[in-house]
Amino acid sequence: MEEEKTLLLEQLKNIERMKVYLMSRINAIGGNRNAIRRTTVYPMAKVKPMLIDGYPVFQFSFEGALPLYKEDDRDYLAMIRHYYFRATIDAYDFSKIDFQFDKSVIIIAQHYENKLIRDLDNRNRKLIQDAIRHTGLIGDDSWWRVWNVDIGFLDPRGNHVQVYVVSQDNFAEFIEVLKKRNYQLGHIPDPSIKEGILEKYESDIKVKDDDNELKPEDVMEQLSDAVAPHFWG
Template identity: 70%
Template sequence: MESEKKMLFEQLKSLEEMKIYLMSQINKLGGNDAAIKRTSVYPMAKVKPMVINGYPVFQFSYEGALPLYKESDRDYLAMIRHYYFRATHDSYDFSKIDYQFDKSVIIIAQHFENKIIRDLDNRNRKLIQDAIRHTGLIGDDSWWRVWNFDIGFLDPKGNHVQVFVVSQENFEDFMSYLKEEYFHIANIPESTLQEEIFEEYRTEVKRKEKAKVSKDKERLERSSNTKPEDFWG
Protein backbone atom coordinates (compact mmCIF):
# COMPACT_ATOMS: atom_id res chain seq x y z
CA MET A 1 0.00 0.00 0.00
CA GLU A 2 2.73 2.48 0.98
CA SER A 3 4.81 1.61 -2.08
CA GLU A 4 1.80 2.22 -4.32
CA LYS A 5 1.13 5.60 -2.68
CA LYS A 6 4.78 6.56 -3.10
CA MET A 7 4.68 5.55 -6.77
CA LEU A 8 1.53 7.62 -7.37
CA PHE A 9 3.03 10.70 -5.71
CA GLU A 10 6.19 10.30 -7.79
CA GLN A 11 4.06 10.14 -10.92
CA LEU A 12 2.20 13.26 -9.78
CA LYS A 13 5.50 15.04 -9.22
CA SER A 14 6.63 14.00 -12.72
CA LEU A 15 3.43 15.46 -14.13
CA GLU A 16 4.14 18.79 -12.43
CA GLU A 17 7.70 18.76 -13.80
CA MET A 18 6.25 18.04 -17.23
CA LYS A 19 3.86 20.95 -16.76
CA ILE A 20 6.75 23.33 -16.10
CA TYR A 21 8.39 22.20 -19.34
CA LEU A 22 5.13 22.60 -21.25
CA MET A 23 4.66 26.08 -19.83
CA SER A 24 8.07 27.19 -21.07
CA GLN A 25 7.32 25.83 -24.56
CA ILE A 26 3.91 27.48 -24.66
CA ASN A 27 5.56 30.81 -23.87
CA LYS A 28 7.86 30.29 -26.85
CA LEU A 29 4.86 29.64 -29.12
CA GLY A 30 3.03 32.73 -27.90
CA GLY A 31 0.38 30.84 -25.96
CA ASN A 32 0.62 33.25 -23.04
CA ASP A 33 0.25 36.46 -25.01
CA ALA A 34 -2.65 37.41 -22.74
CA ALA A 35 -0.33 37.54 -19.73
CA ILE A 36 0.42 40.97 -18.28
CA LYS A 37 4.10 40.08 -18.36
CA ARG A 38 6.07 37.11 -19.63
CA THR A 39 5.48 34.27 -17.23
CA SER A 40 6.76 30.78 -16.54
CA VAL A 41 3.36 29.17 -16.02
CA TYR A 42 0.44 28.05 -18.15
CA PRO A 43 -2.48 28.23 -18.29
CA MET A 44 -2.92 31.58 -16.66
CA ALA A 45 -5.73 32.28 -14.23
CA LYS A 46 -8.61 34.40 -15.49
CA VAL A 47 -9.26 37.40 -13.27
CA LYS A 48 -12.50 39.36 -13.31
CA PRO A 49 -13.64 42.26 -11.09
CA MET A 50 -17.43 42.27 -10.81
CA VAL A 51 -20.26 44.19 -9.19
CA ILE A 52 -23.00 41.91 -7.84
CA ASN A 53 -26.14 43.48 -6.39
CA GLY A 54 -24.28 46.76 -5.93
CA TYR A 55 -21.15 45.47 -4.12
CA PRO A 56 -17.69 44.49 -5.42
CA VAL A 57 -16.62 40.87 -5.96
CA PHE A 58 -13.29 39.71 -7.36
CA GLN A 59 -13.18 36.40 -9.24
CA PHE A 60 -10.13 34.20 -9.93
CA SER A 61 -10.54 31.17 -12.19
CA TYR A 62 -8.06 28.28 -12.43
CA GLU A 63 -8.04 25.34 -14.81
CA GLY A 64 -8.20 21.81 -13.42
CA ALA A 65 -8.66 20.48 -9.91
CA LEU A 66 -6.45 21.52 -7.02
CA PRO A 67 -3.41 19.20 -6.96
CA LEU A 68 -2.96 16.85 -4.03
CA TYR A 69 -1.08 18.14 -1.01
CA LYS A 70 2.11 16.34 0.04
CA GLU A 71 3.83 18.13 2.89
CA SER A 72 6.97 15.99 2.90
CA ASP A 73 7.90 16.75 -0.74
CA ARG A 74 9.29 20.27 -0.72
CA ASP A 75 10.21 20.29 -4.41
CA TYR A 76 6.66 19.38 -5.39
CA LEU A 77 5.16 22.01 -3.07
CA ALA A 78 7.53 24.63 -4.46
CA MET A 79 6.33 23.88 -7.99
CA ILE A 80 2.68 24.15 -6.96
CA ARG A 81 3.32 27.39 -5.04
CA HIS A 82 5.17 28.90 -8.00
CA TYR A 83 2.35 27.98 -10.38
CA TYR A 84 -0.50 29.53 -8.40
CA PHE A 85 1.50 32.64 -7.52
CA ARG A 86 2.53 33.39 -11.09
CA ALA A 87 -0.80 32.30 -12.62
CA THR A 88 -2.53 34.78 -10.31
CA HIS A 89 -0.15 37.74 -10.45
CA ASP A 90 0.80 37.68 -14.12
CA SER A 91 -2.78 37.49 -15.39
CA TYR A 92 -3.94 40.95 -14.33
CA ASP A 93 -2.51 44.43 -13.73
CA PHE A 94 -3.44 44.80 -10.06
CA SER A 95 -1.80 48.24 -9.91
CA LYS A 96 -4.97 49.53 -11.62
CA ILE A 97 -7.16 48.40 -8.71
CA ASP A 98 -7.66 51.20 -6.21
CA TYR A 99 -9.63 49.10 -3.74
CA GLN A 100 -8.90 46.82 -0.79
CA PHE A 101 -11.35 44.62 1.11
CA ASP A 102 -11.24 45.39 4.82
CA LYS A 103 -12.90 42.27 6.24
CA SER A 104 -13.32 39.70 3.51
CA VAL A 105 -14.28 36.13 2.70
CA ILE A 106 -12.35 33.98 0.23
CA ILE A 107 -14.77 31.49 -1.29
CA ILE A 108 -13.12 28.55 -3.04
CA ALA A 109 -15.64 26.82 -5.29
CA GLN A 110 -14.20 23.57 -6.63
CA HIS A 111 -16.01 22.25 -9.70
CA PHE A 112 -15.72 18.51 -10.34
CA GLU A 113 -16.59 16.61 -13.51
CA ASN A 114 -18.05 13.63 -11.63
CA LYS A 115 -19.26 12.56 -8.18
CA ILE A 116 -16.17 10.58 -7.19
CA ILE A 117 -15.57 11.14 -3.47
CA ARG A 118 -13.09 13.98 -2.90
CA ASP A 119 -12.04 16.07 0.06
CA LEU A 120 -12.70 19.81 -0.29
CA ASP A 121 -10.24 20.45 2.53
CA ASN A 122 -7.21 20.46 0.23
CA ARG A 123 -4.37 22.28 1.98
CA ASN A 124 -3.10 23.69 -1.31
CA ARG A 125 -5.99 26.17 -1.01
CA LYS A 126 -3.62 28.17 1.20
CA LEU A 127 -1.33 28.74 -1.79
CA ILE A 128 -4.16 30.46 -3.65
CA GLN A 129 -4.96 32.59 -0.61
CA ASP A 130 -1.28 33.59 -0.29
CA ALA A 131 -1.22 34.60 -3.96
CA ILE A 132 -4.38 36.68 -3.57
CA ARG A 133 -2.99 38.37 -0.45
CA HIS A 134 0.03 39.53 -2.46
CA THR A 135 -2.21 41.20 -5.04
CA GLY A 136 -3.11 43.82 -2.43
CA LEU A 137 -6.84 43.10 -2.63
CA ILE A 138 -6.87 42.04 1.02
CA GLY A 139 -4.68 43.12 3.90
CA ASP A 140 -3.10 40.61 6.22
CA ASP A 141 -4.99 37.32 6.31
CA SER A 142 -5.45 37.07 10.06
CA TRP A 143 -8.46 35.02 11.17
CA TRP A 144 -10.69 37.99 11.98
CA ARG A 145 -10.00 39.85 8.73
CA VAL A 146 -10.20 36.96 6.26
CA TRP A 147 -12.67 34.09 6.48
CA ASN A 148 -12.44 30.99 4.29
CA PHE A 149 -15.35 29.11 2.79
CA ASP A 150 -15.29 25.93 0.68
CA ILE A 151 -18.02 24.68 -1.60
CA GLY A 152 -18.20 22.06 -4.34
CA PHE A 153 -20.24 21.93 -7.55
CA LEU A 154 -20.74 19.33 -10.26
CA ASP A 155 -19.70 20.39 -13.77
CA PRO A 156 -19.60 17.64 -16.43
CA LYS A 157 -17.51 19.93 -18.67
CA GLY A 158 -14.45 19.34 -16.50
CA ASN A 159 -12.57 20.22 -13.32
CA HIS A 160 -11.85 23.85 -12.50
CA VAL A 161 -11.59 26.14 -9.47
CA GLN A 162 -13.46 29.42 -9.09
CA VAL A 163 -12.33 31.71 -6.26
CA PHE A 164 -14.31 34.73 -5.13
CA VAL A 165 -13.29 37.52 -2.78
CA VAL A 166 -16.18 39.40 -1.18
CA SER A 167 -16.64 41.52 1.94
CA GLN A 168 -17.89 39.77 5.07
CA GLU A 169 -20.96 42.01 5.20
CA ASN A 170 -22.01 40.88 1.70
CA PHE A 171 -21.05 37.23 2.12
CA GLU A 172 -24.55 35.91 2.84
CA ASP A 173 -26.11 37.70 -0.12
CA PHE A 174 -23.36 36.58 -2.48
CA MET A 175 -23.64 32.93 -1.40
CA SER A 176 -27.33 33.00 -2.29
CA TYR A 177 -26.40 34.46 -5.66
CA LEU A 178 -23.56 31.96 -6.21
CA LYS A 179 -25.71 28.90 -5.49
CA GLU A 180 -28.12 30.05 -8.18
CA GLU A 181 -25.67 31.38 -10.77
CA TYR A 182 -22.47 29.34 -10.26
CA PHE A 183 -22.77 27.61 -13.64
CA HIS A 184 -23.20 30.87 -15.55
CA ILE A 185 -20.44 32.89 -13.91
CA ALA A 186 -17.77 30.17 -14.03
CA ASN A 187 -14.88 31.43 -16.14
CA ILE A 188 -12.93 28.38 -17.31
CA PRO A 189 -9.41 28.95 -18.68
CA GLU A 190 -8.96 27.26 -22.04
CA SER A 191 -6.01 24.96 -22.74
CA THR A 192 -4.81 26.13 -26.15
CA LEU A 193 -1.91 24.62 -28.12
CA GLN A 194 -2.12 21.53 -25.93
CA GLU A 195 -1.54 18.89 -28.60
CA GLU A 196 1.41 20.73 -30.18
CA ILE A 197 3.11 21.14 -26.83
CA PHE A 198 2.53 17.55 -25.74
CA GLU A 199 3.98 16.27 -29.00
CA GLU A 200 7.08 18.41 -28.52
CA TYR A 201 7.36 17.18 -24.96
CA ARG A 202 7.15 13.55 -26.07
CA THR A 203 9.91 14.19 -28.61
CA GLU A 204 12.07 15.79 -25.91
CA VAL A 205 11.49 12.84 -23.55
CA LYS A 206 12.51 10.37 -26.25
CA ARG A 207 15.66 12.39 -26.97
CA LYS A 208 16.64 12.41 -23.29
CA GLU A 209 15.93 8.69 -22.94
CA LYS A 210 18.10 7.94 -25.99
CA ALA A 211 20.90 10.10 -24.62
CA LYS A 212 20.68 8.36 -21.24
CA VAL A 213 20.87 4.89 -22.83
CA SER A 214 23.91 5.99 -24.85
CA LYS A 215 25.57 7.45 -21.75
CA ASP A 216 24.90 4.31 -19.70
CA LYS A 217 26.35 2.17 -22.49
CA GLU A 218 29.52 4.28 -22.59
CA ARG A 219 29.85 4.08 -18.79
CA LEU A 220 29.47 0.30 -18.92
CA GLU A 221 32.11 0.00 -21.62
CA ARG A 222 34.55 2.15 -19.64
CA SER A 223 34.03 0.11 -16.49
CA SER A 224 34.51 -3.19 -18.34
CA ASN A 225 37.83 -1.94 -19.73
CA THR A 226 39.14 -0.84 -16.35
CA LYS A 227 42.05 -2.92 -15.03
CA PRO A 228 42.72 -3.56 -11.30
CA GLU A 229 46.08 -1.80 -11.51
CA ASP A 230 44.31 1.38 -12.56
CA PHE A 231 43.10 1.60 -8.96
CA TRP A 232 45.70 -0.22 -6.88
CA GLY A 233 48.92 0.40 -8.83
Protein backbone atom coordinates (compact mmCIF):
# COMPACT_ATOMS: atom_id res chain seq x y z
CA MET A 1 0.00 0.00 0.00
CA GLU A 2 2.78 2.45 0.92
CA GLU A 3 4.71 1.62 -2.27
CA GLU A 4 1.60 2.21 -4.37
CA LYS A 5 1.02 5.55 -2.62
CA THR A 6 4.60 6.64 -3.31
CA LEU A 7 4.30 5.57 -6.96
CA LEU A 8 1.04 7.44 -7.46
CA LEU A 9 2.41 10.62 -5.89
CA GLU A 10 5.48 10.44 -8.11
CA GLN A 11 3.26 9.99 -11.17
CA LEU A 12 1.27 13.04 -10.10
CA LYS A 13 4.47 15.04 -9.88
CA ASN A 14 5.50 13.83 -13.35
CA ILE A 15 2.15 14.99 -14.72
CA GLU A 16 2.86 18.48 -13.40
CA ARG A 17 6.33 18.39 -14.96
CA MET A 18 4.84 17.35 -18.27
CA LYS A 19 2.34 20.21 -17.98
CA VAL A 20 5.22 22.67 -17.71
CA TYR A 21 6.63 21.32 -20.97
CA LEU A 22 3.23 21.34 -22.69
CA MET A 23 2.62 24.89 -21.52
CA SER A 24 5.88 26.05 -23.10
CA ARG A 25 4.92 24.37 -26.40
CA ILE A 26 1.41 25.85 -26.35
CA ASN A 27 2.89 29.31 -25.92
CA ALA A 28 5.39 28.67 -28.70
CA ILE A 29 2.57 28.00 -31.19
CA GLY A 30 0.55 31.01 -30.04
CA GLY A 31 -2.17 29.06 -28.30
CA ASN A 32 -2.38 31.04 -25.06
CA ARG A 33 -4.33 33.98 -26.42
CA ASN A 34 -5.65 35.14 -23.03
CA ALA A 35 -2.18 36.04 -21.79
CA ILE A 36 -1.23 39.72 -21.88
CA ARG A 37 2.46 38.79 -22.13
CA ARG A 38 4.47 35.72 -23.02
CA THR A 39 4.01 33.29 -20.17
CA THR A 40 4.87 29.72 -19.21
CA VAL A 41 1.47 28.46 -18.08
CA TYR A 42 -1.83 27.32 -19.59
CA PRO A 43 -4.71 27.78 -19.16
CA MET A 44 -4.70 31.35 -17.88
CA ALA A 45 -7.12 32.61 -15.28
CA LYS A 46 -10.07 34.61 -16.53
CA VAL A 47 -10.04 38.00 -14.81
CA LYS A 48 -13.10 40.22 -14.68
CA PRO A 49 -13.62 43.52 -12.81
CA MET A 50 -17.32 44.01 -12.09
CA LEU A 51 -19.75 46.46 -10.54
CA ILE A 52 -22.52 44.69 -8.64
CA ASP A 53 -25.24 46.97 -7.25
CA GLY A 54 -22.80 49.86 -7.50
CA TYR A 55 -19.83 48.37 -5.59
CA PRO A 56 -16.64 46.86 -7.10
CA VAL A 57 -15.95 43.11 -7.22
CA PHE A 58 -12.90 41.54 -8.84
CA GLN A 59 -13.28 37.97 -10.13
CA PHE A 60 -10.58 35.40 -10.94
CA SER A 61 -11.67 32.15 -12.61
CA PHE A 62 -9.47 29.04 -12.67
CA GLU A 63 -10.09 25.83 -14.57
CA GLY A 64 -10.39 22.57 -12.63
CA ALA A 65 -10.27 21.84 -8.91
CA LEU A 66 -7.44 23.03 -6.70
CA PRO A 67 -4.63 20.43 -6.79
CA LEU A 68 -3.65 18.52 -3.70
CA TYR A 69 -1.32 20.24 -1.25
CA LYS A 70 1.81 18.24 -0.41
CA GLU A 71 3.94 20.19 2.05
CA ASP A 72 6.79 17.65 2.02
CA ASP A 73 7.28 17.79 -1.77
CA ARG A 74 9.01 21.09 -2.56
CA ASP A 75 9.43 20.39 -6.28
CA TYR A 76 5.72 19.78 -6.73
CA LEU A 77 4.80 22.78 -4.57
CA ALA A 78 7.13 25.03 -6.60
CA MET A 79 5.38 24.03 -9.82
CA ILE A 80 1.90 24.64 -8.37
CA ARG A 81 3.01 28.00 -6.94
CA HIS A 82 4.47 28.99 -10.30
CA TYR A 83 1.28 28.04 -12.15
CA TYR A 84 -1.14 30.05 -10.00
CA PHE A 85 1.17 33.06 -9.84
CA ARG A 86 1.70 33.30 -13.60
CA ALA A 87 -1.89 32.29 -14.48
CA THR A 88 -3.07 35.23 -12.36
CA ILE A 89 -0.46 37.91 -13.05
CA ASP A 90 -0.14 37.30 -16.80
CA ALA A 91 -3.88 37.12 -17.52
CA TYR A 92 -4.70 40.81 -17.13
CA ASP A 93 -3.06 44.23 -17.42
CA PHE A 94 -3.45 45.31 -13.81
CA SER A 95 -1.72 48.62 -14.55
CA LYS A 96 -5.06 49.72 -16.01
CA ILE A 97 -6.75 49.36 -12.61
CA ASP A 98 -6.45 52.59 -10.61
CA PHE A 99 -8.06 51.10 -7.53
CA GLN A 100 -7.07 49.24 -4.39
CA PHE A 101 -9.27 47.65 -1.74
CA ASP A 102 -8.52 49.04 1.72
CA LYS A 103 -10.08 46.24 3.77
CA SER A 104 -11.15 43.30 1.65
CA VAL A 105 -12.52 39.77 1.64
CA ILE A 106 -11.14 37.06 -0.64
CA ILE A 107 -13.84 34.47 -1.30
CA ILE A 108 -12.64 31.13 -2.65
CA ALA A 109 -15.65 29.46 -4.28
CA GLN A 110 -14.83 25.88 -5.27
CA HIS A 111 -17.31 24.38 -7.73
CA TYR A 112 -17.50 20.59 -7.95
CA GLU A 113 -19.25 18.42 -10.50
CA ASN A 114 -20.40 15.85 -7.92
CA LYS A 115 -20.92 15.39 -4.18
CA LEU A 116 -17.82 13.33 -3.42
CA ILE A 117 -16.38 14.19 -0.01
CA ARG A 118 -13.74 16.91 -0.33
CA ASP A 119 -11.96 19.26 2.04
CA LEU A 120 -12.41 22.94 1.14
CA ASP A 121 -9.48 23.82 3.40
CA ASN A 122 -6.89 23.21 0.68
CA ARG A 123 -3.71 25.10 1.61
CA ASN A 124 -3.02 25.89 -2.05
CA ARG A 125 -5.60 28.67 -1.57
CA LYS A 126 -2.73 30.69 -0.09
CA LEU A 127 -0.93 30.57 -3.45
CA ILE A 128 -3.89 32.29 -5.10
CA GLN A 129 -4.02 34.94 -2.38
CA ASP A 130 -0.29 35.60 -2.77
CA ALA A 131 -0.77 36.07 -6.52
CA ILE A 132 -3.69 38.46 -5.97
CA ARG A 133 -1.57 40.47 -3.53
CA HIS A 134 1.02 40.94 -6.29
CA THR A 135 -1.63 42.43 -8.58
CA GLY A 136 -1.79 45.44 -6.25
CA LEU A 137 -5.52 45.06 -5.67
CA ILE A 138 -5.29 44.43 -1.93
CA GLY A 139 -2.00 45.90 -0.72
CA ASP A 140 -0.64 43.79 2.13
CA ASP A 141 -2.66 40.78 3.31
CA SER A 142 -2.40 41.16 7.08
CA TRP A 143 -5.19 39.50 9.05
CA TRP A 144 -7.10 42.69 9.80
CA ARG A 145 -7.04 43.96 6.20
CA VAL A 146 -7.90 40.73 4.38
CA TRP A 147 -10.50 38.20 5.45
CA ASN A 148 -10.71 34.75 3.86
CA VAL A 149 -13.91 32.84 3.15
CA ASP A 150 -14.30 29.33 1.68
CA ILE A 151 -17.51 28.19 0.07
CA GLY A 152 -18.45 25.23 -2.11
CA PHE A 153 -21.06 24.80 -4.84
CA LEU A 154 -22.33 21.87 -6.87
CA ASP A 155 -21.93 22.48 -10.59
CA PRO A 156 -22.65 19.68 -13.11
CA ARG A 157 -20.73 21.63 -15.78
CA GLY A 158 -17.43 20.55 -14.19
CA ASN A 159 -14.84 21.48 -11.57
CA HIS A 160 -13.63 25.07 -11.43
CA VAL A 161 -12.56 27.69 -8.91
CA GLN A 162 -13.99 31.20 -8.75
CA VAL A 163 -12.22 33.76 -6.56
CA TYR A 164 -13.89 37.04 -5.66
CA VAL A 165 -12.30 40.10 -4.04
CA VAL A 166 -14.75 42.49 -2.42
CA SER A 167 -14.64 45.21 0.22
CA GLN A 168 -15.41 44.15 3.78
CA ASP A 169 -18.14 46.80 3.78
CA ASN A 170 -19.92 45.05 0.89
CA PHE A 171 -19.18 41.45 1.89
CA ALA A 172 -22.52 40.66 3.57
CA GLU A 173 -24.47 41.91 0.56
CA PHE A 174 -22.25 40.17 -2.00
CA ILE A 175 -22.30 36.77 -0.27
CA GLU A 176 -26.09 36.76 -0.61
CA VAL A 177 -25.72 37.62 -4.30
CA LEU A 178 -23.16 34.82 -4.71
CA LYS A 179 -25.40 32.22 -3.08
CA LYS A 180 -28.19 33.07 -5.52
CA ARG A 181 -26.14 33.70 -8.67
CA ASN A 182 -23.04 31.49 -8.37
CA TYR A 183 -24.03 29.49 -11.45
CA GLN A 184 -24.40 32.60 -13.62
CA LEU A 185 -21.28 34.32 -12.25
CA GLY A 186 -18.97 31.35 -12.78
CA HIS A 187 -16.68 31.50 -15.83
CA ILE A 188 -15.55 28.13 -17.17
CA PRO A 189 -12.83 27.97 -19.85
CA ASP A 190 -14.07 26.56 -23.15
CA PRO A 191 -12.73 22.98 -23.32
CA SER A 192 -12.79 23.06 -27.13
CA ILE A 193 -10.01 25.68 -27.05
CA LYS A 194 -7.71 23.38 -25.12
CA GLU A 195 -8.57 20.40 -27.32
CA GLY A 196 -7.72 22.36 -30.46
CA ILE A 197 -4.40 23.52 -29.04
CA LEU A 198 -3.43 20.03 -27.92
CA GLU A 199 -4.31 18.64 -31.34
CA LYS A 200 -1.97 21.20 -32.89
CA TYR A 201 0.71 20.25 -30.36
CA GLU A 202 0.37 16.56 -31.22
CA SER A 203 0.70 17.27 -34.93
CA ASP A 204 3.83 19.35 -34.29
CA ILE A 205 5.34 16.54 -32.23
CA LYS A 206 4.64 14.05 -35.03
CA VAL A 207 6.53 16.26 -37.50
CA LYS A 208 9.44 16.59 -35.10
CA ASP A 209 9.52 12.83 -34.54
CA ASP A 210 10.08 12.43 -38.29
CA ASP A 211 13.10 14.73 -37.90
CA ASN A 212 14.54 12.45 -35.21
CA GLU A 213 13.90 14.93 -32.41
CA LEU A 214 12.92 13.97 -28.88
CA LYS A 215 9.65 12.08 -28.54
CA PRO A 216 7.18 12.98 -25.76
CA GLU A 217 8.13 9.90 -23.75
CA ASP A 218 11.78 10.90 -23.96
CA VAL A 219 10.91 14.39 -22.76
CA MET A 220 8.91 12.86 -19.93
CA GLU A 221 11.87 10.75 -18.86
CA GLN A 222 14.16 13.77 -18.81
CA LEU A 223 11.65 15.86 -16.91
CA SER A 224 11.19 13.16 -14.30
CA ASP A 225 14.88 13.53 -13.43
CA ALA A 226 14.84 17.32 -13.39
CA VAL A 227 14.70 19.49 -10.30
CA ALA A 228 12.00 22.15 -10.34
CA PRO A 229 13.39 25.70 -10.15
CA HIS A 230 12.60 27.97 -7.22
CA PHE A 231 10.32 30.38 -9.01
CA TRP A 232 9.79 32.70 -6.06
CA GLY A 233 13.34 33.11 -4.74
